[in-house]
Amino acid sequence: MKKKGIKNRVTPWEVKGSVNYDKLVKEFGVERINEDLLNRIKKHTKELHFMLRRNIFFAHRDLHWLLDEYEKGNKFFLYTGCGPSGPIHLGHIGTWMFTKWLQETFDVELWFQFTDDEKFLFKKQSLEEIQQWMHENMLDVIALGFNPKKTHFIINTKHAHLLYPIAIRIAKKITFSMVKASFGLREDSNIGQLFYTSMQAAPAVLPSVLKNKNIPCLIPHAIDQDPHFRLTRDILPKLGYYKPASIQNMFLPPLTGVSGKMSSSENNGIFTTDTKEEVKNKINKYAFSGGQPTLEEHKLKGGDPEIDVSFQYLRMLLEEEDEKLNKIYENYKSGKLSTGELKKYTIEKINVFLEKHQKEREKAKKKIDDFVYKG
């Protein structure tokens, strides 16, 4: 999958270089979320989630259509997922926090797919190792507080009797040439990789198949997964189903700076199982700073919050209150707030979040059975 010499690259398996979201919007053909759409969402949700207010969820496909249906009483379901191959980091959490908000606000079902097959097929890890990570990752999803009565975990291997019969209907309409064009797959790609996208497409219609009626679907996901769902959207109407709507978020940056994305395999982020000390150490030592080399210079010239990773973590994930965030922004920019102080605040916010999360994660160990779909 890797091509040398390409600096900016966004595929479901690789995000490299600084991400130009305007270019992605154009390339992928998604639509920017604008004021009109935000106002329309607000009619239903009263408040707007800060990730909408701040354009972290910045693009969509067919959200207007989805709301048309919703307003007619045709409720949608949510579909998102996780490719388990390592520990969960803060970059995963944002998409799921927002998904939980959607579930609560619209009172809808969530189908949550664990793509153990994908990670096995695309990585040099055994299925056993992947499935151990899957177990760990489930704890993180449950810890976020999803409603077990309305949330169904689907595991690609375990639930293949549900997914595979749908996947082959989708696969019959996708050729090698198409997955070559969409994902950069090649003649030396393994045949599981070639087939895989049809397994990721299947949950977008699984509830419709199970209930034997056409149900609208909304997929919240990080923008790198869009090639899968773009293809899915082309195929499903040919099988008599709605095109799934989708809503895309930007990547939480890695500690090293505001390009690429936080990634377990590159070990460049904060894991949900990190201790308070580890968090402190990672932020202090590695979080790229937009501040000046010396405190004096910083006081004089001010810092750049746009490229400051700590500030971005606050903006994208941890500081829900706009007023507080704006104050931090201004103070950092003016030089009133030092890098040390910004990092200290960020460390506190992360650790407050993780303390609660880790407690819930412990409790989740007894809850997995309530979430794994029975059927």
Add this chain to the structure above:
Amino acid sequence: MKKKGIKNRVTPWEVKGSVNYDKLVKEFGVERINEDLLNRIKKHTKELHFMLRRNIFFAHRDLHWLLDEYEKGNKFFLYTGCGPSGPIHLGHIGTWMFTKWLQETFDVELWFQFTDDEKFLFKKQSLEEIQQWMHENMLDVIALGFNPKKTHFIINTKHAHLLYPIAIRIAKKITFSMVKASFGLREDSNIGQLFYTSMQAAPAVLPSVLKNKNIPCLIPHAIDQDPHFRLTRDILPKLGYYKPASIQNMFLPPLTGVSGKMSSSENNGIFTTDTKEEVKNKINKYAFSGGQPTLEEHKLKGGDPEIDVSFQYLRMLLEEEDEKLNKIYENYKSGKLSTGELKKYTIEKINVFLEKHQKEREKAKKKIDDFVYKG
């Protein structure tokens, strides 16, 4: 899959032209079954099945190894299957009759795969239509008298939760280039077709996976399926499993003459649901004759049993007694037996077989549940 201008072609999805078995043996790399091997088999079975005596099952892979293991007390299991897309014809029956003999003689388990996914992915038929045929085809398999306690039907869609986790381990070791070379698949092949061979490979290790120990496998199959199992044999040792052994039969010829194979989609054979009248009509009207144009000429010059389709049905499927068959051969060759008489005898043999088969087929309607694997 179809290439124009190629007259002789044997792939899992197409058998065209007169089949040169010597060439196939060389091309596919299977071994001829020789006297030595027959004698070794006979030590265990006492009698040799007429399909072995007559070289209808003519080739194998690793049968000596399989018997080594058997003699050490390491019992094998049988794996064969059916791609359901139309009615069962006499060409299918031979492989399964022989498989039943193996099951009884060696007292072993049989895993019988119904590849509904394959037929859906390679044919212009809906999954619903395929699955209706599958139901019909199951009746034919059961009617042959397999032991329900030792026979497990595996349906690729229904049992995907068992097969898919194995299939992806196999798929990870197979590239597009390999399925292009092995099956002639192309850039415009659908991704389900590309993945499919790994689903056909999976039952060769399913019992080993379920019982968590390495169990030898013997696959009786028509020679056209060999490309699947050749690939399977390359991969399984890399996953820590035995290479499956296999035993290959020749094709029962279509009514039209001794080239190609009997095929449901080409409607060139005798179906198990044909009435006595239909059988009579098909043989009399269409069965290619090795006789002379006139009865007088026939009496003078004699017929050619080698190219006579009726005679081949007797030899390959219906006339178990060598003495009777030899007499028919001699009399037909000398001209003593006319084409009309040969056809009459063949019609009788088919109709005796079908009368019993159709009765058992009716009873089978209540037995399907006993055969479909539960797990």
